[in-house]
Amino acid sequence: MSSKKLPAGIIRSDARLMDGRTIRYYDTKGQTRTAVDQRSSEEQPSIGEMRLDPLNNEWVVIAAHRQGRVFLPPKELNPLAPSKPGSLTEIPESDYEVVVFDNRSPSLAAPTSSFKAIDDPDFSSPAIASAGKCEVICFTSDYESSFKDLSHLQIRTVLEAWRDRTAELSELSYIEYIAAFENRGEEVGVTLNHPHGQIYAYSYLPPKTQRMLEVATAHKKKSGNILLEDILARELSDKVRIVAENEHWVAYVPYASRYPFEIHLAPRRRVPDFLALDEAASDAFAPIAKEVLTRLDGVFGVKMPYIASWHQAPVRTGRDLLSLHWQIASVRRAPGKLKYLAGSESAFGAFMMDLKPEQSAAQLRDVAL
Amino acid sequence: MSSKKLPAGIIRSDARLMDGRTIRYYDTKGQTRTAVDQRSSEEQPSIGEMRLDPLNNEWVVIAAHRQGRVFLPPKELNPLAPSKPGSLTEIPESDYEVVVFDNRSPSLAAPTSSFKAIDDPDFSSPAIASAGKCEVICFTSDYESSFKDLSHLQIRTVLEAWRDRTAELSELSYIEYIAAFENRGEEVGVTLNHPHGQIYAYSYLPPKTQRMLEVATAHKKKSGNILLEDILARELSDKVRIVAENEHWVAYVPYASRYPFEIHLAPRRRVPDFLALDEAASDAFAPIAKEVLTRLDGVFGVKMPYIASWHQAPVRTGRDLLSLHWQIASVRRAPGKLKYLAGSESAFGAFMMDLKPEQSAAQLRDVAL
Numbered sequence: 001m002s003s004k005k006l007p008a009g010i011i012r013s014d015a016r017l018m019d020g021r022t023i024r025y026y027d028t029k030g031q032t033r034t035a036v037d038q039r040s041s042e043e044q045p046s047i048g049e050m051r052l053d054p055l056n057n058e059w060v061v062i063a064a065h066r067q068g069r070v071f072l073p074p075k076e077l078n079p080l081a082p083s084k085p086g087s088l089t090e091i092p093e094s095d096y097e098v099v100v101f102d103n104r105s106p107s108l109a110a111p112t113s114s115f116k117a118i119d120d121p122d123f124s125s126p127a128i129a130s131a132g133k134c135e136v137i138c139f140t141s142d143y144e145s146s147f148k149d150l151s152h153l154q155i156r157t158v159l160e161a162w163r164d165r166t167a168e169l170s171e172l173s174y175i176e177y178i179a180a181f182e183n184r185g186e187e188v189g190v191t192l193n194h195p196h197g198q199i200y201a202y203s204y205l206p207p208k209t210q211r212m213l214e215v216a217t218a219h220k221k222k223s224g225n226i227l228l229e230d231i232l233a234r235e236l237s238d239k240v241r242i243v244a245e246n247e248h249w250v251a252y253v254p255y256a257s258r259y260p261f262e263i264h265l266a267p268r269r270r271v272p273d274f275l276a277l278d279e280a281a282s283d284a285f286a287p288i289a290k291e292v293l294t295r296l297d298g299v300f301g302v303k304m305p306y307i308a309s310w311h312q313a314p315v316r317t318g319r320d321l322l323s324l325h326w327q328i329a330s331v332r333r334a335p336g337k338l339k340y341l342a343g344s345e346s347a348f349g350a351f352m353m354d355l356k357p358e359q360s361a362a363q364l365r366d367v368a369l
Numbered sequence: 370m371s372s373k374k375l376p377a378g379i380i381r382s383d384a385r386l387m388d389g390r391t392i393r394y395y396d397t398k399g400q401t402r403t404a405v406d407q408r409s410s411e412e413q414p415s416i417g418e419m420r421l422d423p424l425n426n427e428w429v430v431i432a433a434h435r436q437g438r439v440f441l442p443p444k445e446l447n448p449l450a451p452s453k454p455g456s457l458t459e460i461p462e463s464d465y466e467v468v469v470f471d472n473r474s475p476s477l478a479a480p481t482s483s484f485k486a487i488d489d490p491d492f493s494s495p496a497i498a499s500a501g502k503c504e505v506i507c508f509t510s511d512y513e514s515s516f517k518d519l520s521h522l523q524i525r526t527v528l529e530a531w532r533d534r535t536a537e538l539s540e541l542s543y544i545e546y547i548a549a550f551e552n553r554g555e556e557v558g559v560t561l562n563h564p565h566g567q568i569y570a571y572s573y574l575p576p577k578t579q580r581m582l583e584v585a586t587a588h589k590k591k592s593g594n595i596l597l598e599d600i601l602a603r604e605l606s607d608k609v610r611i612v613a614e615n616e617h618w619v620a621y622v623p624y625a626s627r628y629p630f631e632i633h634l635a636p637r638r639r640v641p642d643f644l645a646l647d648e649a650a651s652d653a654f655a656p657i658a659k660e661v662l663t664r665l666d667g668v669f670g671v672k673m674p675y676i677a678s679w680h681q682a683p684v685r686t687g688r689d690l691l692s693l694h695w696q697i698a699s700v701r702r703a704p705g706k707l708k709y710l711a712g713s714e715s716a717f718g719a720f721m722m723d724l725k726p727e728q729s730a731a732q733l734r735d736v737a738l
Contacts, residue, residue, distance in 0.1 A: 051625035060625040107721040181712030189709025197640035207718035256420035309716035340558025343550030349576035
């Protein structure tokens with residue numbers, strides 16, 4: 001047990017789970033977290049491997065131990081609920097605000113001390129251990145809630161948890177990139193309906209981040225400018241795709257969006273990652289996040305499936321080129337219809353969009369709040 | 370009306386549909402195709418636009434006219450069936466073997482003569498017309514059939530149609546890449562259950578092809594070798610992931626596969642595209658294609674959803690670096706479970722696989738034929 005003070009009066013308390021994993025409670029009322037995990041101990045799965053896909057020089061993680069993981073359990077077996085006598089879950093306490101714990105079936109895991117990354121992988125690179133960390137973040141103990149229904153304080157607590165995890169994971173020598181994302185809805189493959197997200201700390205630059213870094217580097221060289229600053233300036237000048245704004249954040253449907261409903265949320269003042277986000281911008285996030293997600297659910301009056309992903313600068317490179325922003329993408333294109341990534345998108349990476357970004361932005365703006 | 374002799378005794382006959390689109394019949398028995406499209410004329414949708422996604426310098430096609438297209442119609446309204454009195458479809462004839470017709474709601478369309486591609490697009494590139502061609506290929510007139518149930522002659526006819534389309538589309542000045550793919554199963558978003566595929570001719574290199582070309586170029590420079598030849602040599606030497614072989618083709622689960630069941634089928638003698646595939650390899654495709662798809666459906670004893678995509682060398686570049694091969698990817702990981710591309714895959718491009726490629730290959734080999 002240990003505890004630590006974070007911004008906004010939030011206290012982090014750590015505890016151990018039965019198999020040695022760590023759980024971190026993020027609290028706003030000075031709670032003491034002493035509950036012991038009563039479950040019997042269980043062996044941790046061994047680390048998987050990464051193999052290089054030679055057709056595009058991208059790592060693919062093979063985590064065969066994940067095949068048997070929990071799949072849409074009934075509410076009474078929800079592993080993300082607080083524990084009750086007779087119903088022991090991943091969270092030993094009988095209540096919580098926000099928790100982050102190490103994933104029980106991680107795709108990426110802490111490597112042995114002999115781990116060595118491969119800098120410039122190619123066809124002849126051997127398979128290596130899939131080094132990294134996978135954590136689960138529960139946004140609330142309320143199974144029926146949703147990110148958009150959280151209070152401002154609750155969202156600020158989630159943001160502090162993201163910031164805290166980014167800070168701590170950035171210090172691990174084998175971590176190159178930290179991603180936080182939420183998958184919502186069975187339509188995008190969610191296996192647990194409890195409001196939660198994931199934190200993935202990769203020992204390599206994920207392919208899309210690497211590509212973004214290459215493009216931002218070329219843009220800097222050509223124009224002298226920071227790519228995301230130019231993007232934000234264009235969105236503000238075009239106006240037609242803006243969905244919501246406040247003093248510190250701008251939400252827009254991107255000029256070349258790939259999903260029927262896609263929203264990017266960026267701070268007005270560019271920062272590389274959560275660590276550099278100041279107090280005022282941190283406070284201003286909750287109201288605009290709630291607004292944007294409420295507009296999204298309002299378009300068809302149904303709970304929209306989405307993937308909401310935080311993009312940050314990598315830990316060790318491109319700190320002045322890549323920028324913190326939130327990408328929310330929904331595959332729902334009409335009340336009974338989803339967009340699927342079929343042949344052109346999935347096999348060739350060529351996206352075809354059925355909806356004009358300007359039209360989708362207007363539909364989002366027209367939602368009565 | 371015009372007709373043309375193709376290899377294997379196949380005759381192509383062309384006809385016009387009511388709105389000016391072309392339909393091509395590929396026949397093996399010397400049929401005459403004279404049926405006139407009886408439907409009333411309809412305006413063709415206007416061409417859409419392509420915008421550059423500035424975060425990764427990739428074109429996104431915006432085809433807003435596609436939103437209202439036909440969605441899983443009942444069998445009696447199947448637009449890919451032959452026409453009958455009182456039931457007029459996309460195919461005016463009362464029967465057919467294989468047909469290819471211009472898509473009624475194309476994402477990519479023939480540009481005006483003033484179209485000019487943008488060679489090295491970046492943030493400041495303007496939107497341009499989404500030049501290209503989208504065609505539909507019907508593998509059989511039998512709604513209940515499937516690619517794997519076609520006869521050898523029928524599959525050869527489909528292959529000749531792919532080859533013929535590649536030849537003709539390659540001659541258009543604005544076409545850079547020709548892809549042929551089949552999406553099967555409502556799980557991957559198929560909107561028409563009739564056995565059919567699509568042919569997309571792009572006016573740009575699709576992002577995944579561009580990446581493959583960069584990697585193959587670097588591999589050639591470093592090793593002097595052709596990437597796909599080295600990949601095939603490794604699969605043949607490792608043996609454990611081979612699924613099927615014949616004198617001209619090898620089917621394997623790739624070393625770093627991304628989907629629970631993924632099979633690549635490559636000719637033993639490397640060719641850039643369909644045009645260079647010789648008579649013997651063309652004839653040997655049908656039996657191994659049927660075997661591979663039958664094994665895929667046999668793994669769980671259910672019709673598997675899949676995306677089967679033909680990768681070729683681009684029309685004008687990388688002809689000696691990229692190679693014809695067929696990638697079949699299924700998202701079904703267990704009888705009741707699908708793999709979804711969630712946060713890590715979809716937002717960051719980092720693939721996590723639950724199944725070892727060697728295990729998946731063994732399951733495919735173990736299917737009793």
